[in-house]
Amino acid sequence: MSGTTPNSGQNVRVRFAPSPTGYLHVGGARTALFNWLFARQRGGTMILRVEDTDAERNKPELVDGILEGLKWLGVDWDEGPIYQSQRTALYREAAEKLLANGSAFLCYCAAEKYAGGDHAGEGQAEKTRRITRCECREGKPSNPANKPAIRFKVPPGGTTKFTDLIFGEREFANDEIEDFVLLRSGRDSEEWGLPTYQMSVVVDDIDMRITHVIRGADHISNTPKQVLLYAALGAPRPVFAHVPLILGPDKARLSKRHGATSVTAYAEEGFLPEAFRNFLALLGWSPGTDEEFLRTKDLLDKFSLEGVSRTNAVFDRAKLEWFNTQYLQKLPIEDLLPQVALELKRSGLWKEEWASGAGREWFAKTVDLLRPRVRLLPDFSSWSRAFFTDEFSRDPAAIQKFWKDERIPELLRKLAGALEPLPEWNHDACDHALRTLAEQAGVKAGLLINATRVAIVGQAVAPPLFDTMVVLGQTRVVRRLREAAAS
């Protein structure tokens, strides 16, 4: 790999820093993945930090779901989770230091004063220009009766520059940056409140010796504020790398109304984690070749921040599904088996005898037979249920489609009779027995084949019949044919 990345010589330390105000969504998951790939391919350290400094919106119970989502994705971490809510002393200390060195000031203004009119919504109301400076900055408390917050004193004039690994050189006019809050004012008897995001990220990134900040592009506008903070705190800054956002099909930021947006939802739907990860990695990044199928090892091999694009990407579920079927079909069978076993355990169809020996051999063979037609893991329990248990029912639509001919019951009974005495149970023997019967009865083999499929697996769609028969076994097939003929 090229040595264009600064700090490549030292130990790489990155972090993923979710906020427990929602579940792990696909955008966050990709950010986590990129951080992880970057750390792992360089033998660096991955830190998980929970940014829970918003006491109101914070939902601690959501943390478990986020961690679970990361684990499912195969993203692990070396340090943490570290909770910002437990490090308030550190931030207060930093705020006081900034106060002392003249980089910050006590602001007594009401919170609303700094907010521009209708800055967040798209209401018709004329949007007013927010204020960026207030009189408190000059040491003239606007309302001394209020408890103060600590704001950063943005230098007047000039610009703040930084280099982004993905977006290149960036420059912002300081006069456009408001004197942002570092430490919230205290409530009730508290002297101070919790730090704001800007404060806690910078203090933590310094404290944790983060070398590369890899995060969503929505933070690019926050970066100059943070660059200013690093300088005021006298700390070297990390390398920034902002990754483009993931959008819904309507190009709007991905949200609940686009359907599943949490990775947990995809796990529950039955996507393979590795397929999901492959898909996610290719959203905003490409190895520069036409390769699509990249397993974890390939990803670790080829990933580079320099190859990340700067344009937002639309989440395309159809392609995700394609990746999933590809993995279902092409994964070495031993890599797929555990996932299928998990699924069967979930649905209560699992039998311990399939874990080893001849049982495992049968299981592998069956899964291998089934997998070209499976789209999601739960298909193993639903659509292919008859392969794993005798408790299955026959799909009425399949019966409707393939049992139209009134000779079917009789044919099925005869087939059972022809199969029962077969001394050898294999593909060709079944094939020969069935075709012979069809010929004698004067019906097309296809008619009998389709009818038989419905009889023995209950579905109109299933693997090739004679392979299916072999896997099911002679006694089961014969019994199911007789049941079907009698029904």
Added chain:
RNA sequence: GGCGCUAUGGUGCAACGGUUAGCACGCGGCCCUCUCAAGGCCGAAAUACGGGUUCGAUUCCCGUUAGCGCUACCA
């Protein structure tokens, strides 16, 4: 409103001054066939618009438009 970012088929990416603009998903057709997939082959489909720079622009510059982001004592 201000500031910023982005702009190749419907979608994800290639092409980083010279290609018949490539690949993949999706879509349509054909083949294969015992169902349905898979697979194979073929096809429709793009450089947002307008100016420059250049012998030559998808590529560099400017403007327009559009989308997105930030503009909170949210993160």
